[in-house]
Amino acid sequence: MVRTVLGDRRPDLLGRTDYHEHLRHVSPLLPGEELDDPDRSEQEAASLSGAGVDAIVDLTPIGLGRDPAFLRAVSERTGLGIVMATGVHREAHYPQDHPVRALDERRLQQRFVRDVRESAIADAEPLAEPVRAGILKVGIGYWSISAFEARVLDAAAAAHAATGVPVACHLELGSAAWEASDRLARAGVARDRQVLAHCDRNPDPGLHAELAAAGCYLGYDGVARPKHWPDSTVLDCLVEVAARGGADRLLLGGDVARRSSYVSYGGMPGLAYLPERFLPRLRERAPELETRIMCDNPARLLAFAPR
Structure with a gap:
């Protein structure tokens, strides 16, 4: 089954899934970019639903504005299926006085x-x-993997062993893919x-094909970022990895986590960019x-048997 905010459902009923989005997000790393207006996030x-996406994975973890009740509503x-994340992001997102820093691996x-x-929980209340x-x-x-991040990775591995749900790992600029995967693998x-x-x-099809051959799922969520690379770079890399045998390990998401990128706040390109602009190019190619x-692929990744 896949665990959504409205309950568990069969994986084959999940539909077209955007594996990486943020409907609420607040971080000191992005001042002025807070996604904190529930009406705009719902719009x-x-x-996204109107553009043909049936479900999303909301990868906002603990302490960065995650709002479980809002996601349910x-x-x-x-009608959008939503898989909510738990966990903790990379260390830079949490100020020194943030409560999550005081938690040891067991907690x-x-x-x-x-x-x-x-x-x-929300605001420490049920x-x-x-x-x-x-x-x-x-x-x-x-x-890099700081001591704080290593503690989080090990705690997540233990939680995975206890529950069976998958683990998504943020790679800063796509770096240290093997190092992060190896750390998680050693932890179980x-x-x-x-x-x-x-x-x-890090659009390196050779590296990606190796990771896919080892079994890792590859999150492609860098479209609509021409200041770094054109969409054609992402598309070329994706198609090449598929040709090298990695088609069953590819995922697509938007990772739109800034208000300046939300159409509902007056920004661009919005959540619908992925299905409206990128998927037609994939379909043609x-x-x-x-x-x-x-x-x-997302249905297979997200499916688990409760432990």
Whole structure:
């Protein structure tokens, strides 16, 4: 099954899935870019649903504005399936006085497991209705894994062992992919239960094909960023990795986490850019890949048997 904010559902009923988005997000790394208006976030979610996406994975972890009750309400009102994350991001997102820094590995694990098995919490109070997480989110720095991040990765691995849900790892600019995957694997997270987010920020098809052959899922979520690379770079890399045997390990998402990128705030390009602008190019270039990447692969990754 796949665990969504409205309950568990069969993987084959998940539909076209955007594996990486943020409907609420607040971080000191992005001052002035807060996604903190629920009405605007709901408008953006509705635009994504209207563009043909059936489900998203909201990868906002603990302490960065995650709002479980809001995610549940948006899913109810828009019909968009939402898989919520638990976990903790890379260290730079948390000020020195942030409460999450005081949690040791055991308490982090307990928090993650509770979010999956029982319910997440908001403002330290139980929700009126349980909202459970269906994926673990962790992160590392640019070519670095700090002591804090290592503790989080190990806690997430322990929570994975206790629950079975997959682990998504943020790679800063796509760096240290093998290092992060190896760390998770040594801690007990099989490669085929890992998704390495931002792989396409380092558009190296040879590296990606090797990771896919080892079993890792590859998160491509860097479209609509021409100041770094054109969409053609992402598309070329994706198609090449598929040709090298990695088609069953590719995922697509938008990772739109700034208000200046939300149409509902007056920005661009919005959540609907992925289905409206990028997917038609994929469909034209390699039509056989769309269903695998948007439906089959995310359903396989997110499916788990409760432990």
